[in-house]
Amino acid sequence: MGRLFGTDGVRGRANVDLTPELALAVAVAAAHTLAESDRSHPPLAVVGRDPRASGEMLEAAVVAGLTSAGANVVRVGVLPTPAVAFLTAEAKADLGVMLSASHNPMPDNGVKLFAAGGHKLPDDLEIRIEDAVEANATTAWERPTGAGIGRVHDLLDGADHYVQHLIGTVPHRLEGIKVVVDCANGAAAEVAPVAYREAGAEVVAINADPDGLNINDACGSNHIEALREAVVAHGAHLGIAHDGDADRCVAVDANGDEVDGDQIMAIIALAMREAGTLTGDTLVATVMSNLGLRLAMSAEGIRLVETKVGDRYVLEELRASGLALGGEQSGHIVLPAYATTGDGVLTGLHLMARMAQTGRSLAELAGVMTKLPQVLINVPVGDRTVGAGAPDVLAEVERAETELGDTGRVLLRPSGTEPLVRVMVEAETEQTARAVAERIATRVRAASPAA
Numbered sequence: 001m002g003r004l005f006g007t008d009g010v011r012g013r014a015n016v017d018l019t020p021e022l023a024l025a026v027a028v029a030a031a032h033t034l035a036e037s038d039r040s041h042p043p044l045a046v047v048g049r050d051p052r053a054s055g056e057m058l059e060a061a062v063v064a065g066l067t068s069a070g071a072n073v074v075r076v077g078v079l080p081t082p083a084v085a086f087l088t089a090e091a092k093a094d095l096g097v098m099l100s101a102s103h104n105p106m107p108d109n110g111v112k113l114f115a116a117g118g119h120k121l122p123d124d125l126e127i128r129i130e131d132a133v134e135a136n137a138t139t140a141w142e143r144p145t146g147a148g149i150g151r152v153h154d155l156l157d158g159a160d161h162y163v164q165h166l167i168g169t170v171p172h173r174l175e176g177i178k179v180v181v182d183c184a185n186g187a188a189a190e191v192a193p194v195a196y197r198e199a200g201a202e203v204v205a206i207n208a209d210p211d212g213l214n215i216n217d218a219c220g221s222n223h224i225e226a227l228r229e230a231v232v233a234h235g236a237h238l239g240i241a242h243d244g245d246a247d248r249c250v251a252v253d254a255n256g257d258e259v260d261g262d263q264i265m266a267i268i269a270l271a272m273r274e275a276g277t278l279t280g281d282t283l284v285a286t287v288m289s290n291l292g293l294r295l296a297m298s299a300e301g302i303r304l305v306e307t308k309v310g311d312r313y314v315l316e317e318l319r320a321s322g323l324a325l326g327g328e329q330s331g332h333i334v335l336p337a338y339a340t341t342g343d344g345v346l347t348g349l350h351l352m353a354r355m356a357q358t359g360r361s362l363a364e365l366a367g368v369m370t371k372l373p374q375v376l377i378n379v380p381v382g383d384r385t386v387g388a389g390a391p392d393v394l395a396e397v398e399r400a401e402t403e404l405g406d407t408g409r410v411l412l413r414p415s416g417t418e419p420l421v422r423v424m425v426e427a428e429t430e431q432t433a434r435a436v437a438e439r440i441a442t443r444v445r446a447a448s449p450a451a
Contacts, residue, residue: 004133005126007310007416009112011101014054018109020061022133026111027065027097029132032141033125034115035071035094042150043071046091046114048084048158049099050187050245053212054109058099062111066097067150068143076158078210080187080246082343083162085118087155089340092116100187100245103222104417106215118340119319120312163195169338170349171275172357174200179352180239182227183208184220188246192345196240199349200356204234215244221331221344228256237355238362242344247311248331249344251351253363261331262293263366264351268333269302269325270368271354277324277337278302284317284326284334286310287411291426296369309413311342372408373430375437377423380450384414387421390447393440400425400436408433412440419450 004010010026012018035043045066049055059075066073071094076087081098088096096114104110113121113129121129144150179196183189185207193205206226207219219226221241231239231252238259239252251259265283272278282303285293289306297304305321307313311332318326318336327333332342339346355362381387393412400410408427415422423440427433 004130008102008312009110011104011108011110011417013107014058014109018058018111020057023058023061023111024065025133025136026129027062028069028136028141029129030095030097030113031066031069031071033129033132034113043069043094044074044091045071046074046076046084046088046093046096047099048076048079048087048097050215051078051185051189051210051212052101052106052109052215052244054107055099058109058111062097062099063152067152069150070144070148071150073150073152074155075152076155078187078190079158079162080191080343080345081112082247082339082341082346083158083191085114085341086162086165086339087158088114088116089118090161098245101417102245102247103216103220103243106213106217110417114340120315120341122316159191163191163198166195166346166349167199169335169346170199170353172353174349174352174356177238177352177356178202178204178234178236180204180206180227180230180234180236181208181348182206182219182224182230182239182241184216184242184244184246185210185214186216186220186242186244186246188242188345192242192246192348195345195349196352199352201352204230204236206230220244221248221250224250224252224258228252232256238352240348240351243331246344247342249333249347249351250331251348251362253366254361255363257363259362259366261327261329261333262290262371263369264331264333264347265325265327266293266296266369267354267365268347268350269297270300271350271357272325273300273302279322279324282321282323284314284323286314286328288424289329290371290374291409292369292371300368310416315341372426373428373433374424374426375430375433377437377441378415378420379423379441379444381419381421381444381448382451383448384419384421387444387448388412388414390443393443393447396440396443400440404436410436410440
């Protein structure tokens with residue numbers, strides 16, 4: 001069996017790659033793996049989902065798997081991924097399950113797992129779950145019967161509990177801030193507008209009417225065109241876009257110009273340092289972050305630690321080093337004092353709080369960082385490993401790195417969730433970055449043509 005887990009859970013096209021049978025098997029394996037240390041009581045699992053249609057089917061399979069393994073289940077319904085992590089910790093559950101493919105198109109779905117405390121799984125636990133899934137395909141396991149079968153309960157006020165938690169973290173009320181929030185027709189449709197309003201902002205919500213089919217469809221953090229237009233049309237101070245499961249936050253300023261995760265991290269880092277809460281004056285980011293972030297933080301006396309791509313690697317570094325802020329350019333921002341994972345709504349609240357506190361516009365705050373021109377090409381491939389590791393591809397990367405020298409950089413990596421190889425190039429000019437990136441992308445396509 002190949003690895004089931006990518007950078008963020010088990011993903012695939014629902015009912016094709018990610019079948020109910022696989023979801024059930026992963027749930028059983030997770031229950032046995034994550035709750036095996038204490039069998040003095042039945043394991044407890046929290047299960048949530050985003051609103052995509054296939055989530056109903058997969059939720060049924062996951063709940064069946066968990067209860068068949070003797071776990072009691074609390075269903076929380078449609079909620080953001082960070083809300084499920086929060087409720088997993090609050091309930092002192094043994095594990096949490098979120099059914100979502102995040103920013104991916106509607107036909108996809110995923111199974112994201114949280115350990116006790118609402119923390120994402122380290123690699124070794126994922127491997128143990130994968131091994132258990134494979135073993136269960138051929139080996140019977142002892143099934144509970146009678147009173148040993150798990151029970152299912154629905155939590156009806158999970159959204160309210162989560163929103164109140166978020167509001168309690170805000171360092172400054174948001175009165176005077178007008179925001180347009182793009183909910184991606186996803187899991188943030190209910191909680192994001194409510195949280196922002198209750199924190200004091202004037203809110204215009206768009207793409208907040210999920211029907212199970214329209215999640216991430218030309219909206220949300222990967223498609224901010226409608227948000228740009230709405231911010232200008234409504235005369236708002238800013239716009240905030242979430243993805244399908246609301247663990248991301250990107251923004252646009254009053255002019256409609258994008259403010260990405262790197263810039264948001266820079267803004268929040270300076271706010272936290274001023275408040276004395278930026279532990280070790282250190283920010284954690286991934287290798288995908290723009291070189292401009294490192295330069296800006298260095299100028300401000302803030303150290304930048306880099307990790308592999310994936311917010312769970314940022315989380316691991318934050319926990320291991322006891323640090324207070326980290327994230328990704330894509331908008332996964334982690335504030336460990338308040339959340340165990342990236343939380344888009346939490347990030348939006350703290351970004352607006354900084355605006356309200358300083359009286360400065362988002363464009364002015366984001367000006368602390370100058371982004372180096374960066375070009376990212378997502379190349380569809382038949383095989384991610386071949387596309388990223390072919391000799392011709394590696395030779396082209398080496399040639400590009402020699403050309404750019406200290407004035408830029410190249411990052412080539414296979415996606416952990418999609419059949420793509422990501423080619424990222426930074427250079428002094430966009431023209432140079434695009435030319436180099438296209439050259440490498442051409443080699444990748446030739447090495448492993450998409451099916």
